[in-house]
Amino acid sequence: MTTAQFSSPDAEMVADFFNDFEEAYQASEHLLLKLEKEPSNDALLNDLFRRVHTIKGNLIYVGLVDICPLLQSVEDVLEPLRKGQLRYDDLLSDVILLAMDTTHELVENRLQQQASNLGEAQMQSICEKISRIANCEPSQRTAIISQAIKALDAEAELAAPDSEFSKHGVVLNNDLRFFAQLLPAIDQRSPYWAGRTQRIAELALNMNSAAGAPIDANQLLAAVYMHDFAMAFLPLELLHKPEKYTAAERLRVQAHVKTSATLMQEMGNWAQAANIILQHHEQCNGAGYPNKLTESEICDGAKILAIADAFDACVNSRAHVDQPQRPLIRAILEINRYAGSQFSQDWVNIFNQIARPKRTQSH
Template sequence: MALPRPADIPSDLLEEFRLDTADNLPRCEQLLIELERHPQDGDRLRELFRLVHTIKGSLGYVELNHLLPLPQAMEDVLERLREGSLQFDSLLGDILLLSLDQLRQLIDAALGLALAPEPRQIASQCQALQALAAAPGAQQTEIRRTLLLHLDPSTRLQPVEVGQGQLQQLLERYGIEAEVDLRFFAELMNAGEHRSPFWHGRGLRLLDLALAMNECAGKPVEPNQLAAAVCLHDLGMAFLPLELLHKQSELSREERRQMQSHPRQASELLKRMPAWAGASEIILQHQEHADGSGYPKGLREGEIHPGALILNIADTFDARTHERAHQTLSKRPRLRAILEINSLAGLQFSAYWVEVFNRTLHERPELARQP
């Protein structure tokens, strides 16, 4: 459904409004991502409140008054945060990110650039945000979970079992022969996924996204080598204690050492199979960062195998969307994961491959919605 454009507002004023919101909304999203790491940062919270207030004021200025309830409801929540009567956490951050995305859709629809969300859904969302702002602390967690599922039903975790037929179809889609070695690697991947119920289906998601990114870029990496690397890159993780894999508090030095040893372990196994030298190198380097801050060798982008640069992004995207699973039986919104990856372009990730990642999800949006 399209929303009517304001009839008497000059087109140059509407264009100025569009440009301003195009700047302000991404900054709001970035502040929410930063607040998760710094939840007590009053300066960031004040800036976020000011920007939402500015967007609300601009909506009134261009007579888009019917859009005001959503930013007003968000302001109510942010005001409670500023007062200290609400506490910022990852659930609330996800809710506000999704609310900003809805606000962007509403503005685009009002400017004739998109279809509007269902009005009853927006009205319900505004009421829920206001209820969240007014709710006592004891009810906050349950209300936040319920509201998140209302905003993005895909965050509910569903059990996934992956069969050999699905794997065969996926490999064929990318022109990869399911030879005996690859079938063996896939069996090891499936066995590793059964180490934790929250890993089920992870390998197939990674394979699809990594191979799609490689194809989108013109296949600079041999697809069979990339597929082998995806299958085996986290094999070493399966031998770590589950309490370490699921730990949410800060890791000790020894625990960090154990976690960071996994690329070398899987890479060493493949070194016994010379035909898979490319996959071995990808695995060894998949935790290296474009800016040199990764491990095990602290390589910079120009020294890192392109397959490892692809796998780092695909692996992080899946981890970000599913990182909350063992706590709440829910996934994180894909919007947050996409924003986080883009915010780290040129730092953890290759800026070039982040652009390929964005293009791949634009061309194949179903890759971001896999269970």
């Protein structure tokens, strides 16, 4: 893709365009999430189609014609949805979310006169993969959607598992080395846990650093390393159960926070980490466990860990059903959806700085 600028350089016109574009973009995101709960809602589908079509028209008006094929491919999918020829679900929602997010990024790059790393051939390939969804055989649908998601979401994970933590103020000691040595065994307990602890640690430490490091980095890292230690001792048939837990099973799973926290407390020198572990499933609205604490009663380390843990679970939620991982944009929106209720709004704001540093944060 070239870095050609707008056909008309009028600053007021460009500002008006971007304000309209930003409004339509955010509205589209919210419509997609609503559609997951009401997939047969024709009014929502028609509204989404109008938003996408309007954005495409505005792109043409200001000279960004080369971005339009991406939105045209989205329209190719929305049209059979509106006619009832295609079933809407969250997999399809992921594709459209990613396409809209990619459009947003391309527009921002152009406004800032930055080169895009999405070439013309790659753009064409992505559009073809999205458009194929509209006419594919039902038996091929998941595989074709997976190809589209991978093409759109080719970025690396938010954090590399082997990142060094010293930049966050972590000073390794014998206890931390011991916890780190336990991780491979814990992560191997379930094939769906591989690498998750390191990913969560990197995000949690990044959030802490972005906020000025209010939590001791060693305590936070220890809490991340050991927060699910007791979970590894539960039966695999319980850990991998696809159906909802019974009341008794739910209590059994929830007990892991007290067990893990107690082990950390017994070691000495890890009281803060133990408290983070004990509270990381509490919710700001008081609906969490084990003690139904509210936001003012929950420590900051637990607020960070709650977000990092939920984010990783959302991105990797499909591992156990052999479907594509959730794209980052989806997981980011999910975290923001529960800001102020399940998660601390202040810490979600910090999370947004890490997860979407170049995006408008109001969702």
